Amino acid sequence: xxxxxxxxxxxxxxxxxxxxxxxxxxxxxxxxxxxxxxxxxxxxxxxxxxxxxxxxxxxxxxxxxxxxxxxxxxxxxxxxxxxxxxxxxxxxxxxxxxxxxxxxxxxxxxxxxxxxxxxxxxxxxxxxxxxxxxxxxxxxxxxxxxxxxxxxxxxxxxxxxxxxxxxxxxxxxxxxxxxxxxxxxxxxxxxxxxxxxxxxxxxxxxxxxxxxxxxxxxxxxxx
Amino acid sequence: xxxxxxxxxxxxxxxxxxxxxxxxxxxxxxxxxxxxxxxxxxxxxxxxxxxxxxxxxxxxxxxxxxxxxxxxxxxxxxxxxxxxxxxxxxxxxxxxxxxxxxxxxxxxxxxxxxxxxxxxxxxxxxxxxxxxxxxxxxxxxxxxxxxxxxxxxxxxxxxxxxxxxxxxxxxxxxxxxxxxxxxxxxxxxxxxxxxxxxxxxxxxxxxxxxxxxxxxxxx
Numbered sequence: 001x002x003x004x005x006x007x008x009x010x011x012x013x014x015x016x017x018x019x020x021x022x023x024x025x026x027x028x029x030x031x032x033x034x035x036x037x038x039x040x041x042x043x044x045x046x047x048x049x050x051x052x053x054x055x056x057x058x059x060x061x062x063x064x065x066x067x068x069x070x071x072x073x074x075x076x077x078x079x080x081x082x083x084x085x086x087x088x089x090x091x092x093x094x095x096x097x098x099x100x101x102x103x104x105x106x107x108x109x110x111x112x113x114x115x116x117x118x119x120x121x122x123x124x125x126x127x128x129x130x131x132x133x134x135x136x137x138x139x140x141x142x143x144x145x146x147x148x149x150x151x152x153x154x155x156x157x158x159x160x161x162x163x164x165x166x167x168x169x170x171x172x173x174x175x176x177x178x179x180x181x182x183x184x185x186x187x188x189x190x191x192x193x194x195x196x197x198x199x200x201x202x203x204x205x206x207x208x209x210x211x212x213x214x215x216x217x218x219x220x221x222x223x
Numbered sequence: 224x225x226x227x228x229x230x231x232x233x234x235x236x237x238x239x240x241x242x243x244x245x246x247x248x249x250x251x252x253x254x255x256x257x258x259x260x261x262x263x264x265x266x267x268x269x270x271x272x273x274x275x276x277x278x279x280x281x282x283x284x285x286x287x288x289x290x291x292x293x294x295x296x297x298x299x300x301x302x303x304x305x306x307x308x309x310x311x312x313x314x315x316x317x318x319x320x321x322x323x324x325x326x327x328x329x330x331x332x333x334x335x336x337x338x339x340x341x342x343x344x345x346x347x348x349x350x351x352x353x354x355x356x357x358x359x360x361x362x363x364x365x366x367x368x369x370x371x372x373x374x375x376x377x378x379x380x381x382x383x384x385x386x387x388x389x390x391x392x393x394x395x396x397x398x399x400x401x402x403x404x405x406x407x408x409x410x411x412x413x414x415x416x417x418x419x420x421x422x423x424x425x426x427x428x429x430x431x432x433x434x435x436x437x438x439x440x441x442x
Contacts, residue, residue, distance in 0.1 A: 052324065052357065066316045068323055078312035091299035095287045102289060103273065136273055 007032040008060040010046060012039060014204050014212050016109075016161040017069040018057040023157050024073050026198035028082050039212075070101055070158060077154075086153045100140060100147060101158035108133035109161050116173035117217040123175075130177050134186065137162070141185045145192060156193060162186065163193035164203055172213045228253040229281040231267050233260055235431050237330075237382025238290040239278040240421050244378050245294045247417035249301040261438060291322050294378055308375050318369060321361060322379040328354045329383055336394035337432050338441055348394050352401045359405040366411065377412055381422065384409035388425035389432050 009025070009032050011018030025032050037043050037056050049058045049065035058065050059072045061079070066072050077086055087094050111130035115123055137159070141147055147155035156163070162178070167190070170176045180187045193199060228246065230253050232239035246253050258267055258277050270279045270286040280287045280296070287296050298307040309315050332354060335347020358380065362368055368376035387398050387409070399406045412418045436442070 061313075064313055066313070066320065068320055071316050071319045071323060074319065075312055075316040078315060091296055092282070092285055092287070094299065095292050095296040098292045098295070099287075099289055102292070 006060070006062050008035055009033070010035045010037055010043075010049060010058040010060065011056045012037050014039075014209050015056060016165050017055075019160055019202055019204075020069045020157050021057045021059060021072050021076070022202040023160060023199055024076050024086060026202060027086065027152065028076065028080050028084050030076070030080055030082075039216075070105065073154065073157060084151075086148065086157065088148075088153070097148070097154040100137070100155045103133070104137070104155065104159045104162065108137065108159075112161075112166065112169070112177065115177060116169050116175045127175070127177060134162075134178055134183060138183050138185050141189055143185070146189065152193065152196060152199075156189075160193075160199075163190040165209070166190075168206055168209050169213060172210045172218070226251070227281075227283050230255050231258050231264075231270065231277050231279040231281070232256070233258050233277050234423055235386075235428055235435075236277060237386060240382035240385065241290040241378050242278045242280055242293045242297070243421035244381065244417045245297040245307060247420050248305040248307060248373075249297055250304060251297070251301060291326065291375075291379060294375060298375075306372075306374070307378065309369060314369075318375045321358075321368065321376045325358070325376070325379045325383075329380070333383065333386065333390055336390040336396075338436065338439065344394065348396050351390065352396075352398070355398065355402045355405055359402045362404060362408055367408070373412065373415060377408075381409065381412045381418055384412070385422040385425055386428055389428045392429055393432060 007025070007030060009018070009021055011021065011034065013036060022032075022034070035045065037046050042054050046056065046058065047054060049060060050056075050067040053067060055067070057069055057072060058067050059075065060066075061075075066075050073086070087097055108130065111126050111133055114126040115130045118126055144150075146152050147159065166178055170178065178186060194203060228251055230239070230242060230246065232243065232255060234257060243255070256266075258264060260277070263275055267277065267279065268275055270281055271277075271288045274288060276288070278290055278293065280293045282296075282300070287293050294307060308318055329351070332347045332350035335344055336351060339347055365371075367373045368380070387406075390396075391398055413422065
């Protein structure tokens with residue numbers, strides 16, 4: 001059976017979680033059909049393929065669905081063992097990649113989001129957490145081109161929010177935590193990340209994203 | 224050269240239990256080091272500077288943090304015996320999905336059953352039962368979550384089973400009444416040597432909860 005058959009991605013154009021899946025499919029040269037879900041209105045397809053969380057992204061491959069972006073990314077890696085691999089071979093290096101991807105997902109992104117759009121009473125605490133989280137990532141990245149080393153890997157893909165969305169979120173919310181002065185490595189990394197030809201193809205347009213964010217979360221800033 | 228495996232852990236931790244079970248499944252000899260979480264040791268702070276949490280697996284001097292990441296690491300380093308994750312990519316993805324679900328959902332609501340009062344506690348109990356029912360539905364009529372063989376999802380959840388008695392006592396409700404199949408699953412798992420060796424007695428957990436509440440300043 002042709003492995004490339006019937007790959008569908010159910011996503012939202014502005015979602016960094018959704019884009020992680022598209023990024024890895026592009027990097028690995030896997031063709032897919034993209035289906036846009038609807039902001040604020042979960043489609044029947046979404047409810048069918050992800051009844052547990054009712055969230056995008058969902059990958060449908062040969063009629064079977066997988067949910068949770070980082071689980072999907074690892075599934076793609078396991079299924080299409082092409083020349084472009086996003087996880088290292090060594091078990092220890094793999095564990096480290098998973099650790100940092102999880103850290104980005106569960107700590108940094110959450111804290112950043114709450115620092116920018118959360119209840120005002122919590123912003124100071126969340127800003128501190130976001131700052132500390134970014135500092136750990138800055139240190140982990142170091143002089144490397146990417147978290148994955150010479151090429152874009154699992155952690156880079158998990159950190160797509162930091163690479164692209166963060167700048168736009170900071171501008172839209174008026175909250176600045178990641179500055180070029182304090183985070184030179186991350187700044188350099190994000191420029192390289194978004195200039196990758198495959199990644200460029202899937203990133204949402206800046207202005208459209210800023211408008212969406214302001215519409216969705218802007219009203220929360222007055223509290 | 225023999226492998227040096229150290230586990231920094233805390234006996235009631237349902238997360239630490241996962242790593243203990245995985246190591247036992249693989250027959251890996253390890254040095255279990257009990258940690259005082261109210262007074263964190265230098266080695267814990269050094270080996271997990273980002274979170275300062277247990278469990279920390281130290282393999283030949285190199286630390287691996289986060290329990291499910293440790294379970295997967297153990298499976299990859301010692302592949303020859305008792306595979307913990309399926310080899311089929313789709314089955315693996317399903318296992319990881321449920322591991323992630325357990326991680327995201329169970330602890331938060333379970334904690335409310337002993338750590339909260341009144342409405343908050345009732346909400347926690349209700350949510351926990353819903354979550355356990357979802358898991359029970361996923362288990363279905365299978366022996367284990369993975370089917371015939373004990374694996375990743377069973378390991379992710381079984382530590383919580385040792386806490387069920389405590390949730391029931393302090394929350395004043397019965398998990399068995401609502402999720403009998405899940406209880407039956409728990410009993411099956413505990414018959415496995417790796418699990419029996421790694422889970423503390425339910426009674427011991429029940430005795431521990433008041434101490435835990437005191438530490439968190441909960442009455």
